[in-house]
Amino acid sequence: xxxxxxxxxxxxxxxxxxxxxxYSNKIIFMLHGSSLVSVITIVDITGAxxxxxxxxxxPYEAFLTAAIFYMAITFLIIWLIKKLxxxxxxxxxxx
Numbered sequence: 493x494x495x496x497x498x499x500x501x502x503x504x505x506x507x508x509x510x511x512x513x514x515y516s517n518k519i520i521f522m523l524h525g526s527s528l529v530s531v532i533t534i535v536d537i538t539g540a541x542x543x544x545x546x547x548x549x550x551p552y553e554a555f556l557t558a559a560i561f562y563m564a565i566t567f568l569i570i571w572l573i574k575k576l577x578x579x580x581x582x583x584x585x586x587x
Contacts, residue, residue, distance in 0.1 A: 509580050516573040523566060535562050 493501075526536050541558035545551045 505580070512573070512580060516570075516577075519573070520566060521570055523562070523569065528574055 537558045538555075541554040544554040548554075
């Protein structure tokens with residue numbers, strides 16, 4: 493087997509299987525950390541909610557909507573990662 497073929501068939505799939513659980517945690521932590529980015533004047537979902545609050549004085553609607561957006565994005569990412577884990581870790585399942 494050539495070096496490229498060995499990497500493609502053996503080493504990289506094994507590395508992806510081992511890295512996926514910790515990488516998925518890192519993705520979720522980065523998403524939750526992005527809500528803190530609005531403190532340094534980068535507008536994200538929380539920053540947009542803060543702007544709506546300052547213009548229309550409706551904090552509950554703005555921040556609840558932002559929370560629902562974050563929750564939906566988090567659940568979507570978790571669903572996608574579970575699909576990847578189901579595919580890549582199929583050899584660990586009992587059948």
